[in-house]
Amino acid sequence: MTDNKLINLINISKSYGDNVVLDELNLYIRENEFLTLLGPSGCGKTTTLRIIGGFENPDKGQVIFEGKDITKLPPNERQLNTVFQKYALFTHMTIAENIAFGLKIKKKSKDYINDKIKYALKLVNLDGFENRMPDSLSGGQQQRIAIARAIVNEPKVLLLDEPLGALDLKLRQDMQYELIRLKNELGITFIYVTHDQEEALTMSDTVVVMNQGYIQQIGSPEDIYNEPQNAFVADFIGESNILPSIMIEDKLVNILGTSFACVDTGFGRNKPVDVVIRPEDIDLVKPEDGIIKGVVTSLLFKGVHYEMEVNANGHDWLVHSTDLVPVGNEVGIWVDPYDIQIMNKPESEDEEAVELDI
């Protein structure tokens, strides 16, 4: 991955009537990056993708591709291809004709097209499907054909709009591996749109968390998960305890009346903050060994772990643990300092918007 900015979105705004979908969005995508736009429905992620693809025109702002302004360029003149959510295969054509569509438009030779069809079908593990019709294929197979149809055109960027959304869980997980493999074999840039945080964390180099037309956080999957910048990100990515707290001084935070050691500095003294603690980062210990004491109020078996709620300091703490503590038992709660993530309270207008949604 280089630092070369392949696509640069500058001050993109888009609204439908009174509904503002994107507001002054700025984002760049590096060459050979797997970038995921992640957010709940209506957050503007699909609109962003459609603006990059050329299917929507932004009201304001520019789309720069390899240094050139392509904002006004129609989709057929852009060097990128899209994989649509519901496959969008041409049902009146065979699989081979579907894959050849873009190449025939570009007037490639017959031999070249046939080679490409073979290559693409092999790449998506569907050799021998040339003469089948799209309707006779399963959802997963159709989506692979849609990917094959896009990549034979050798785009610099592949746009994927919730491509796994219509598939069942097992297939979705298999396809995640397929997509990572494809990305590595092709060596091109993927821009992926999803509302599924697990998909985003599994596949991406960079995750862009969006809500209500604003970018909430950009970072690696680890950054996004371990160091969410605000309550929305913390809540949307995985499960978490979000606790209103007061930063007493550097490396010391008062959570619900009890002081916890942490590693964060620079927030000032006696400043109200939000604290995120992931449920798997809470250790249940003997009551006398914990930082605070609590009582287990509910217990669910989730397979890999138990999900428990522990009432302590007047708050139900969500805890994931492989150790079982029966309901009603008293336990101690222990959190390692580096597992406490401190976030500023929302101040700016866009972050306020987030608050309303939670």
Place this chain on the structure above:
Amino acid sequence: MKLFNITNTKTNSSSNKNGGSSLGNDKVKWLSLPYIVWMIGFIILPLLVIIYYGLTSGNKLKNLFTLGNIRLILDPTNFKALRLSLELSLISTLICLLLAYPLAMILSRSRMKSNNFIVMIIILPMWMNFLLRTIAWQNILERTGIINTVLNFLKLPTLNIINTPLAIVLGMVYNFLPFMVLPIYNVLIKIDKDVVAAARDLGANSIQTFLKIILPLSIPGVISGITMVFVPSLTTFVISTILGGSKIILIGNVIEQHFRVGNWHAGSGLSIVLMFFILVSMAILSKYDKEGEGGSLW
């Protein structure tokens, strides 16, 4: 308003099927009885009667099977009428198609709330009596009609449209245009927007997208539109009577004349010939129109 969503009937019938299974098969059979009686009484029996009359002579002494009534079509006057009917209905169908496709296209593209309103305007004339509409055209086209009055007023040469094939084509196009617009519109709005976007994405410009994607995908609607305009145009005798005077005789007029004078055998024989042409176009319809676009209009 769901008035215009002709394809809805399909989903309705399938939901009926689901509902029916819970009712039990016996009840469903019993409920369909009136329909079966209707079909036998008003569709099957009349058809059999026509076939019987068409294939027999009126001679009571030797009421023999004969192809004489069918052979009447080879009579030069009748043959000419059939040829003219075929020509005029083909021309009308073509004009309807050329008018209806762009209209359906514009309608399907516009995402306005007024969409249903525009579709209603297209359907509105169909709520008026067919005869009234055709007689209105007679008044407009007449030698002393509205068009010529205006032309006279402007000191322009008058037009002689009434009682010409042109007047009949005009009447056919006017009366049957909605039957072309609606099936095409229905098939166009069902084309996934992303399929069109995918074609653009893969490098096709808007003309290529139309020719390679939209047009092929809309063929079922076009085929049923063609059939639904062609069949009534081919069999009409009202339009040719009102707008063609007695000068232009279509095959429908010939058949009507035979029935009017009580010549049931000749009328039935020619009807069978006409039915042959209709069956051929229906066969084409069922071959291409697997979705059943607009077939439910009948």
